Amino acid sequence: MSTEVSNVEELAIKDYKYGFQTEIETDVIPKGLSEETVRAISLKKDEPEWMLEWRLKAFRHWLTITKENEPAWANISYPEVDFQDIIYYAAPKQKISLNSLDEVDPELLKTFEKLGISLQEQKRLTGVAVDAVFDSVSVTTTFKAELSKLGIIFCSMSEAVQEHPDLVKKYIGSVVPYTDNFYAALNSAVFSDGSFCYIPKGVRCPMELSTYFRINTSGTGQFERTLLIADEGGYVSYLEGCTAPMRDENQLHAAVVELVALDDATIKYSTVQNWYPGNSEGLGGIYNFVTKRGACRGKNSKITWTQVETGSAITWKYPSCILQGDNSVGEFYSVAVTNNRQQADTGTKMIHLGKNTRSTIVSKGISAGKSNNSYRGLVRVHKKAENARNFTQCDSLLIGDKCGAHTFPYIEVANKSAKVEHEATTSKIGEDQLFYLRQRGIAMEDAINMIVNGYCKDVFRELPMEFAVEAQKLLSISLEGSVG
Amino acid sequence: MLTVKDLYVRVEDKEILKGINLQVNRGEVHAIMGPNGSGKSTLANVIAGKEGYEITGGEVTLDGKDLLDMLPEERAREGVFLAFQYPVEIPGVSNASFLKTALNEIRKHKGLEELDAMHFLKFMKEKMKMVGIDDNLINRPVNQGFSGGEKKRNEIFQLQMLQPTLAVLDETDSGLDIDALKVVSHGVNLFRNKDNAVVVVTHYQRLLNYIVPDFVHVLVSGRIVKSGGKELALELEDKGYDWVTNTVPAAETV
Numbered sequence: 193m194s195t196e197v198s199n200v201e202e203l204a205i206k207d208y209k210y211g212f213q214t215e216i217e218t219d220v221i222p223k224g225l226s227e228e229t230v231r232a233i234s235l236k237k238d239e240p241e242w243m244l245e246w247r248l249k250a251f252r253h254w255l256t257i258t259k260e261n262e263p264a265w266a267n268i269s270y271p272e273v274d275f276q277d278i279i280y281y282a283a284p285k286q287k288i289s290l291n292s293l294d295e296v297d298p299e300l301l302k303t304f305e306k307l308g309i310s311l312q313e314q315k316r317l318t319g320v321a322v323d324a325v326f327d328s329v330s331v332t333t334t335f336k337a338e339l340s341k342l343g344i345i346f347c348s349m350s351e352a353v354q355e356h357p358d359l360v361k362k363y364i365g366s367v368v369p370y371t372d373n374f375y376a377a378l379n380s381a382v383f384s385d386g387s388f389c390y391i392p393k394g395v396r397c398p399m400e401l402s403t404y405f406r407i408n409t410s411g412t413g414q415f416e417r418t419l420l421i422a423d424e425g426g427y428v429s430y431l432e433g434c435t436a437p438m439r440d441e442n443q444l445h446a447a448v449v450e451l452v453a454l455d456d457a458t459i460k461y462s463t464v465q466n467w468y469p470g471n472s473e474g475l476g477g478i479y480n481f482v483t484k485r486g487a488c489r490g491k492n493s494k495i496t497w498t499q500v501e502t503g504s505a506i507t508w509k510y511p512s513c514i515l516q517g518d519n520s521v522g523e524f525y526s527v528a529v530t531n532n533r534q535q536a537d538t539g540t541k542m543i544h545l546g547k548n549t550r551s552t553i554v555s556k557g558i559s560a561g562k563s564n565n566s567y568r569g570l571v572r573v574h575k576k577a578e579n580a581r582n583f584t585q586c587d588s589l590l591i592g593d594k595c596g597a598h599t600f601p602y603i604e605v606a607n608k609s610a611k612v613e614h615e616a617t618t619s620k621i622g623e624d625q626l627f628y629l630r631q632r633g634i635a636m637e638d639a640i641n642m643i644v645n646g647y648c649k650d651v652f653r654e655l656p657m658e659f660a661v662e663a664q665k666l667l668s669i670s671l672e673g674s675v676g
Numbered sequence: 677m678l679t680v681k682d683l684y685v686r687v688e689d690k691e692i693l694k695g696i697n698l699q700v701n702r703g704e705v706h707a708i709m710g711p712n713g714s715g716k717s718t719l720a721n722v723i724a725g726k727e728g729y730e731i732t733g734g735e736v737t738l739d740g741k742d743l744l745d746m747l748p749e750e751r752a753r754e755g756v757f758l759a760f761q762y763p764v765e766i767p768g769v770s771n772a773s774f775l776k777t778a779l780n781e782i783r784k785h786k787g788l789e790e791l792d793a794m795h796f797l798k799f800m801k802e803k804m805k806m807v808g809i810d811d812n813l814i815n816r817p818v819n820q821g822f823s824g825g826e827k828k829r830n831e832i833f834q835l836q837m838l839q840p841t842l843a844v845l846d847e848t849d850s851g852l853d854i855d856a857l858k859v860v861s862h863g864v865n866l867f868r869n870k871d872n873a874v875v876v877v878t879h880y881q882r883l884l885n886y887i888v889p890d891f892v893h894v895l896v897s898g899r900i901v902k903s904g905g906k907e908l909a910l911e912l913e914d915k916g917y918d919w920v921t922n923t924v925p926a927a928e929t930v
Contacts, residue, residue, distance in 0.1 A: 622764065623727065623728075624764045625764050625766055627726050627727070627748060628760065628763065628764045628766070629766070629774070629778075630725075630747070630748040630749040630752065631724050631725075631726075631748050631749075631751075631752050631756075631757075631758050631760075632752055632757075632774070632775075632778035632781075632834065632838065633749050633752040633753045633778045633779075633781040633782045633785070633838070634749060634777055634778055634781055635747075635749050635781070636747075636749070638777070638781075639749075642766070642769055642774065642777065643766060643769070645768070645769070646766055646767055646768025646769035646817065647767060647768055648768070649768035650768075
């Protein structure tokens with residue numbers, strides 16, 4: 193069965209190469225990074241002066257931190273990235289209309305087909321609004337008109353810069369300043385597009401909002417920027433999905449996601465990340481170096497990060513919550529799967545500032561093949577954060593004996609009233625469990641999937657229903673051939 | 677139906693089974709009795725296909741098909757069921773969804789249509805009633821947090837659900853109080869019919885009061901040293917295993 197499936201996979205990727213790249217002419221800025229590149233991107237997007245200034249400030253800052261300060265503490269290894277060898281802007285020349293979304297991205301469609309969900313059908317059934325980002329630009333955003341009736345703004349970042357400059361100016365960089373880290377600075381200088389969303393006071397967004405990121409053009413880096421604001425009492429559930437075609441080269445994806453929740457607002461942010469992980473020998477794949485952070489600014493606000501990470505050659509990301517408002521709640525649910533030679537160093541930061549703030553971390557790492565999977569998490573309780581609570585559960589599951597799982601919890605507590613709990617387990621898929629399932633007629637690979645899915649249940653439960661199924665199936669695809 | 681011929685099995689350097697012969701026909705219940713370490717569980721595991729055993733000689737066939745050549749899941753689909761002595765826990769996987777997958781794999785193999793959720797549920801409800809198992813156990817993750825008795829009852833429930841042709845019960849009585857023992861035995865007796873067979877592996881005669889065997893074999897140090905009818909179990913209970921170990925190892929087997 194597994195050979196049959198992997199053939200289908202190969203086929204899907206072949207189809208992709210022929211079908212897509214020949215059809216779409218791409219507008220590309222030449223490789224390399226300089227102040228000129230930044231200006232060129234800004235010009236392409238016809239940006240106002242303030243945006244360009246911000247980019248340039250970020251770029252100048254980035255220049256001061258290059259090399260020495262490139263993050264090196266993560267438990268990953270990779271050859272030095274040559275930032276002059278990257279295309280920073282690539283856009284399809286023709287804008288594609290919404291109805292031909294599947295024509296635009298046959299591989300994406302194939303992935304969905306393999307998952308048993310047609311993108312079209314899914315949209316019809318569940319009313320998921322999608323912002324599709326290909327390479328550097330947002331191609332289309334669906335359900336815009338319907339959402340705008342409620343005052344919800346859901347559009348590409350480029351459009352937001354033009355149409356809603358006050359909101360963008362007010363919030364961009366307010367959660368992740370360009371001085372935050374090496375990749376955040378780089379992103380701030382060269383970000384090309386991304387999604388923007390604003391939920392007005394007291395509005396509960398009636399549908400899932402979703403962004404689909406796709407790296408297509410060879411040699412491109414994707415630097416998208418997402419900004420999501422839920423005003424007082426607002427609610428939004430947001431899903432982000434990612435894919436990239438199979439290539440022998442490594443491609444860089446350095447995104448920044450900023451979330452702002454004001455008083456009584458709730459943001460659920462779910463990610464199903466399936467960037468191309470490289471082949472079984474570790475050739476190619478995406479470097480996924482992402483800064484995601486949410487600020488619970490208002491009292492009683494809540495931010496939930498749920499992530500299912502199956503792709504990328506290297507994943508480096510720590511979706512975090514700054515719990516500033518009193519009684520605010522931060523949650524992080526994560527499944528990170530690594531197979532073959534993938535490396536993941538992922539986790540979260542929960543920064544407790546306000547009173548009675550609570551955070552929950554549930555991290556499930558699964559390592560197979562020769563991969564390395566690390567959880568890295570920080571729980572920090574500040575002096576003034578009375579009665580802060582944290583619960584962390586951090587589990588690692590090993591498949592086979594050539595992979596690694598690591599846990600790096602950091603706990604810093606400066607207020608005596610805090611209660612911080614940390615639980616960690618490491619287990620192997622037991623021979624006994626496998627034999628038990630196989631003795632009931634279930635084949636080896638299916639048995640592994642069943643055990644792994646059971647293990648991840650606490651996290652899948654947090655995903656929007658439609659995507660929990662997708663996540664489950666993705667998991668089994670990425671673990672294909674991990675045993676025997 | 678099940679034929680074990682001159683079976684030799686090693687684990688690492690130790691020879692555990694030393695020439696087992698056993699013929700089990702449809703409609704029969706065989707009990708394999710023996711002291712600890714005699715090789716009873718090894719025999720059960722080898723029939724089911726557990727890894728870690730080296731077959732150094734002999735054959736095991738089911739209706740003429742070579743079981744030793746099959747993967748564990750293939751044997752299960754052919755109709756071999758092992759009720760485990762220590763059923764493992766599978767966190768996060770509900771008993772019901774696990775059984776639905778298992779049942780449909782077996783049905784697929786038999787060329788039957790897979791049951792959809794509704795038909796499966798209906799079928800399951802019937803079996804639950806039959807075995808006396810409640811909703812609570814069905815919706816919980818497989819064996820997780822089950823008491824010893826619940827785990828064994830769950831094994832028998834699975835036996836009823838999957839309807840194998842050959843059921844091997846490995847020390848199903850261990851850790852059961854008398855009430856649980858009765859419930860479990862009742863489930864097995866309901867399962868018995870002229871088209872299937874049961875092999876009961878047990879240390880004690882107690883279980884055989886409830887699941888009455890047609891044949892009893894005494895396994896000592898990897899050999900079947902004595903075979904007989906159900907009265908042999910009583911005799912063993914009375915005289916202890918010393919009685920058979922002291923007699924000359926019998927070459928004759930059923």
